[in-house]
Amino acid sequence: MRFNAFLKECQDKEVFKKLSIYAVFSWLAIQVISTLQQPMGLSPRVVTYALILLLIGFPVYIFYIWKFQIAPIHKKHMAEAGSLPSKRGFFGSKTPFQRYYFLSIFIVSCLITLVLFFVVRNNFFKNQVPNEAGLAGSITLKNTDKIGVLKFENNTGKDTLDIVGKMAADWITHGITQKDIAQVITPQVVEDYSNIIKSQLSGSKKNTVLQDYFKPAQIIIGNFFLNGNRLIFQSSITDGKLDKTLISLDPVECDSNNPLDCIEELKQRLLGFLITAEEKDTDIEETPPKYAAYETFLEAKNAAVYDDSTLELIEKAIEIDPKYFEPRLFQLTYYYDQLQYRKADSILKIITKNFSSNPRQQNIVQMYSSLLEGNNREVYRHLKREYDLAPFELNTNATMLTVGLQYINRPEIIDTVFQEIDMKDSDAENCFYCSNRVYIKTYSDLALKRFDSVIKYASALYRYNDQEYFLKPLAVAYLAKGKDPLELLTAPGLRLSGEQKSDFLLYTGIQSLVIQGEAASSVYFKQLLKMPEGEAADFDIARAYYYSKAYIKALEQFEKLKEKDPEDLVVIGFLANIHALQDNPAAAKEELELLNSLRGEYQFGQIDYLFSRYYAVIGDKDQVFNYLKRAVAAGYLYTSSKYQYDPHFKPYLNTPEFKAILTYWH
Structure with missing residues (x-):
């Protein structure tokens, strides 16, 4: 009998299934004993004893399977086939299958004996030496973390x-x-x-x-x-x-x-x-934090999603220990991520006044100062210093990925940073930074046209709760590969709200405009506009009409949005574009003047970007790049819907001027 035939017969006789039952039982038993050991006041060695018993029991169980489950049936089948050997041993008929089976028991027993030797030696004999005085009960000498x-x-x-x-x-x-x-x-x-x-x-x-x-x-x-x-x-x-x-x-x-x-x-x-x-990265603190503050802050850091409850934990940690630097840093990051730049700036001023006495704190403070100034090159330079000190720290690593792609647009460096942390055992579903790292990775792969990699990473996560945003890079990869992104909406387990669905359809339609053209993109806009009333977001409906070239309806929708918020910069920008497309330069000029009057702090080039889109609509190439350069110089980010992902700039994507915009911070 060949070994492959032996394995197949074992599978047919459900030997592996029975062994897996023992393995699962053993694992559960160890887990339960480990959990109950301390509450029940048992000796720590009770886990070791249980492990020894389970290891000894394994070859015994293999023999039990043979003697009482396989051998009777094996003997019966051989008797029916007339091939029962005349000579019989203690364990039954000496067949090729039996010989292989008991050879396996012998090998397993030898391996378990070896494992038991190390378990017993390390737990019962190691480190026990007599003391200098020859006392009756020897004192254990251990060089441990006591x-x-x-x-x-x-x-x-x-x-x-x-x-x-x-x-x-x-x-x-x-x-x-x-x-x-x-x-x-x-x-x-x-x-x-x-x-x-x-x-x-x-x-x-x-x-x-x-x-x-x-x-x-x-x-x-x-x-x-x-x-x-x-x-x-x-x-x-x-x-x-x-x-x-x-x-x-x-x-x-x-x-x-x-x-x-x-x-x-x-x-x-x-x-x-x-x-x-x-x-x-302990040296980020001038003095050790209070333990209660550290414990509270750790709970905030480990939150699956950063929300108001997370902010409360961060603020509680600061209240417990006002000298604790890192929670204040997270507080600043929270408000920056929520686009509350004025609040973030005020926190930065508090940090600058009370901290920044050690070089690492100074570097971090300078990095955030550069962030709020829109100087992305300096942001990257300061962050690179921080990253070199702690490349494996999850927050720093995730931030490096974000800055590398969205702030300076260098997708080629993302792989190196991403691979610093082994993700195979990470829980990206419940880890904010883990999923954020993967999200940046997918967009860097899109920029490098590695669409199979995007599908691999995004497909594993987009159906999880609060991670539907992975649908967007996945949709772009599907479009590039000639697949239908609408298939994603029928995936088992996917639950989208009306606004999430309209957001997906709008984004997919816009990217289809860039990749495939008007005819292909209309499918997604039409499906969005057919959604039941009240499900799709009003802003999505307005843009769907705009990109479908239904300018009269688009104008109506954007005017309603402007009534709700007369200072919404993006809405005003769309209105200027629509008036230009309808050959109404006076109305367009009025919207542009309003847009210009709304310039203020912490806009990071947004208004200049909207001006560049307007000039793209009317075909003024010089002004397109004039305002695009202003926008990028002010810190306007390279996000998933801007620059090369914006259909307004499709005619210019392959020009030297546009490539210079994409490499402005290099």
Whole structure:
């Protein structure tokens, strides 16, 4: 019997199905035991014991499958076929299938024995050595990530305040263990071990017990003294040998009648340092944040979608610790992303006044200053410095992708940045930055005409809730590949509101205008205009009429929109275009004058861009590029519906002047 035939027979006899049941059961059992171990007060080794039993049980289960499920049927079939061997062994008829089967049991048993050897050695015998004094119960010597906390020295000259030193150590220990940061060696444990060792050895070893017998990675030390009626606490964290100070915290001061105020403040600072010590970008902060602030801010950072509740968490973190720089940065980013530039600028001024004392903070502040000035080249330059420090930090990486594509239009650099972070195990459905990274990746692939890559990435996400925006790059890729984007609307599980559907149809129609032409694009505009009343967005309806060249109806729709918001720049721009297309230059001029009068701060070239579209409508090439250059120089972004994706500029896409616009910030 060949091995392939053996595998096929195993599949026919459902051996693999039965083995998978055992594997799933084992995995679930380990998960349940791991979850219940701590709440039930069980030994941490209970998980190890369960794993050992399940590993031993696996070859036994394989034999059980043979003896009681396969062998009787196997024997019956062979007897019916008249091929039952005359010689029989303990395990039944010695057939080729049986020989392969038991060879497999032997191999699996050998592998499991090897695994069991390492499991038992690492969990029951490793790191156990006798102590120097030959005590009956050996002291375990481990060089781990334990943290030692020493009693705070009382330098007040008042013995009655000795209890404050113990209280400080206990409070800090409680905070570390409560947050599950590390195992803690307390002053009491050190004292107990010192007493044991002193009873066995001559001389005192108390001063070296912590380092010699527990070998902590870090040790927290401190003292306190009086200044009038004010208690002042000092604390630092050293390495495990007490020969190198990792950080000295700023002194903490409080009323001598309320020492717990100092102790709580000190605890928050110490926990903040410990929890962030392993992060590569810790040096963004001048001082460690309070742990409560860090914990609150972490919840905000991990939010699937950034909304008002996320902002509340960020503001709460700032309230807990006003010196915490990163939440203020996220607050600034939130308002910038919400297009509330004036609010973002005011927050930037607060940050500039109260922070920016370290080089990294200065660089970030300068980057945001450049953002609000529309100087995209400087934005990229400052962000590149930040990215070089923390290329794997999700927020920085996602921002680098956005700036690389939408601010300076360099799609060729996107792949390198995107691949810095391995996405295979990421939860893009529930991770804001993860999905944002993929979205930028799809548009860089569109710019590079890698349509299969767009389909691969966008197809995996567009049906998830709140990620319908992946439909847009997917639609462009479908158009480029000659596929029908309308097929996407029938995908199982896709749920679109009326406005989401009209937005998709409008965008697809506009991109079809750019890629295919008027005849092909009319299909999408017609379907949008046939939607039931009240479903499609009014702005989408107005633009659908415009791009369908139904200018009378478009004019009517845009006039209604202008009545609702007389200062809507985009609506005014469309009205100027429509009047020009209807050969009404006086009305067009009136709209342009209104548009010009509305110039203000934080527009980043939007009005100049609308002027360039107007001149594209009337065919004035010189003015098209005059205003386009003004727009891009003021920071107007290269988004998914602007510049090369805007049908107004279709006649100019292949001109040197337009290519210069696309590479303006290079």
